[in-house]
Amino acid sequence: MDGLTEKIAAIVEEANEDEAFRQQLLDEPLACLKARGLDISDSSLLEISYTAGYGVFLGIDIRALSDAPSQQKEPRGKDINSDHFLDCLNVNSRNGIQNEQNKQSS
Amino acid sequence: MSTHAMEFRMSKINNLRDWLEFLDRTKRLICLEGNIALEYDVLRYIEHFEGKQACFFSRPGGHDVPIAGGLLGQRQWVAELLELPVDQILPAFQRALKAPLEWNVVEQDSAAVHEVTHDKDIDLKRILPIITCHERDGGPYITSGLVHGLNLETGKQNLSINRLQVQGPDRLSILMLPRDLFAYYQAAEKLDKELPVTVTIGHDPVVELASQAIAPRDVCELTIAGALKQRPIDVVKSYTNDVHIPADAEIAIEGFIIPHKRVLEGPFGEFPKYYTGQDLLPYIRIICITHRRNPIYRVNNPSGIENVIIGGIPRESSILERMQLNFPNVLDVRLTAGGLGRFHLIVKIIKKQYGEAKNVIACAFGCHYDIKMVTVVDEDIDINDSEQIEWAIATRFQASRDLVIIQHGLGSKLDPSGDKRGLNDKVGLDATKYLGDEERFYVSRIPARLDNVYDRLAKDSQSLASYLRS
Secondary structure, eight states: OOHHHHHHHHHHHHHHHOHHHHHHHHHSHHHHHHHTTOOOSOGGGEEEEEETTTEEEEEEEGGGOTTOOOSSOOOOOOOHHHHHHHHHHTBOTTTOOBOSOOTTOO | OOHHHHHHTTSOOOSHHHHHHHHHHTTOEEEEOSOOOTBTHHHHHHHHHTTTOEEEESSGGGOSSOEEEOOOOSHHHHHHHHTSOGGGHHHHHHHHHHSOOOOEEOOGGGOGGGSEEEOSSOOHHHHSOOOBOSTTOSSOEEOSOEEEEEOTTTOOEEEEEOOEEEEETTEEEEOOOTTHHHHHHHHHHHTTOOEEEEEEESOOHHHHHHTTOOOOTTOOHHHHHHHHHTSOOEEEEOSSSSOEEETTOSEEEEEEEOSSEEEEEOOEEOTTSSEEOOEEEOEEEEEEEEEOSSOOEEEOOTTSHHHHHHHHHHHHHHHHHHHHHHOTTEEEEEEOTTTTTTSEEEEEEOOOSTTHHHHHHHHHHHHOTTOOEEEEEOTTSOTTOHHHHHHHHHHHOOHHHHEEEEEEEEOOTTOTTSOTTSEEEEEEEEESOOTTOGGGGOOOOOOOOHHHHHHTOOSSSHHHHHHHHO
16 A cells, blocks of 8 residues: 555544544544545545445545545555555556456456 | 257356256256355355355345356356357357447346336445455455446447445445556546446356457447357346446446545455455446346356456457467467466467477467466367376476576566566476377377277176175
8 A cells, every 4th residue: 555545544444443533534524634644625525424334435536635546556666465456457567558458357 | 068068059048047047957056045144154155166066045144135156167167158169169259359249229128137226225235235255355345247338438338347345335446457448437537527337247147258358449348248149139228327238137236437536445355365455446426226126146256266267268369369370280278277367378289390389388478478387288188187287297398308487577466476576487388299209109098989888888786796796
């Protein structure tokens, strides 16, 4: 995970485990996210909800995030599990050239 | 032709339930009763029986909708499905890619997939028995959803299997590889528009197989399915978008992929049996779910034999096509199950020239970077039989002469034994007979005809019993 994904994962995990924090996130999302290092200017760039049995849903418009990843990313040279995901995307290690054959998709 | 295949000729397969009935009639389906948990247990049963029997769960997790899985357990089953000998599967796939067959549009009223509609208060888990696969997965996933996407620029469609994580009662995150659907999504994002998609679950298995074809952009894989079946696939327009879907599907989830927005996805145990990490992925907003009156939910084991078969056959046909351009004497290829349908390739050739097998090995590595080991065998070897392949290596291969090693080639990053940058070593084995030394490689055989042998079979073991008593 890069830093951004890690931050969001931590926020979602905490919101699912801590009811008080969850309520704070639902009531004041911008302030709550800013306190966790995610500075988002407009709540229309967010989609937050909680459903029992499903947990917290936190959708973020990537245009709101300065270091946001697109779905196709440059490799980040991290552990093998991160590489798994890059391989799923099948992105060439130098310049994002796409390979046509991979895994479960066409 | 097998007994199963002969029976098949009297039993056309047009949808998932036809295939289930066929598997049942041919003793390849077991029914599991009781409240088998959706979290882990359902997949555990499927994995236990896969390759031998398909599974039908009548009330998984106490749910009204049953689950079917393990439906393409062997390559032979695919041959029966296509009404072909096993060795004709790849040529049939190659022909279908060259001559797709347009679909046939039917009225919504006559489409089985539209018998029941949910368009308010969508609740995925209440409507469908969605399973959780592995201990570290981020949650329940739909693993057998065929995603039909609409190209907003051309009006054409694409079909692919994408992993879909349940994110909320009406939200699914979607992993799109950088191929056609992802290109459609990128184009929609540039227009700031939602991408219409419909996810269908539970089909004639030919449609699932065709979904993995390496087809040109805007050639919908449903037309490849039509060519494989030699008749057009019946499709119907979705209720809430313009996407056409198989009318005989069990379940359809209609919605839109939201532009620019992302949600946390993963981890997920992928096909090599290792986990991918978490990342931010696009998601689908569900508008409507339709299904048959008594739908069947289909599960695909993400790291199982079935996944190897469904993903491997289209890839093999592509590799075979490319290799035969350079080596017309390449007869067949197989990506082995042990090699996950990706990493280990067997190539069958008629060797005609000294050293040729090594050129074939080099060509194979060039066909796809995932390939890590290539074994070349002669035309007398059954490449579906791992014992015959090992016999060829045992008797026709000498390492100092027939081994090819390429160090630090580009390989799959999903291979945890490789370099973190995706570099791994390639190995090639020339397990073909030596040219010019035919006498040493003359294979021993028993020249008796089997039909004569079977004429002599006794009805019981009375002769043995009599002899022992004498």
